[in-house]
Amino acid sequence: MARTATARIAGNPDAVATCAEDSDEAEVADWFAGANPKLTLQEEAIGLGSYGRVLTLLTLDEVDEDEEETEWEEPRF
Numbered sequence: 001m002a003r004t005a006t007a008r009i010a011g012n013p014d015a016v017a018t019c020a021e022d023s024d025e026a027e028v029a030d031w032f033a034g035a036n037p038k039l040t041l042q043e044e045a046i047g048l049g050s051y052g053r054v055l056t057l058l059t060l061d062e063v064d065e066d067e068e069e070t071e072w073e074e075p076r077f
């Protein structure tokens with residue numbers, strides 16, 4: 001996850017404190033273990049100021065039904 005927009009903000013305390021925003025295209029596999037490495041998603045991240053956290057929105061475009069289906073590992077929160 002170190003290559004993601006979220007990691008760039010989270011790794012900079014000033015960016016979190018000033019509510020900096022960053023966005024990028026990322027591989028689904030960067031976020032979900034076992035995901036198809038060919039799939040990409042749009043990632044939007046914003047620092048949450050005094051909360052010291054980063055809010056991230058992940059958006060996956062519609063997947064072509066003809067693509068090979070892969071089994072995903074169940075996400076754990």
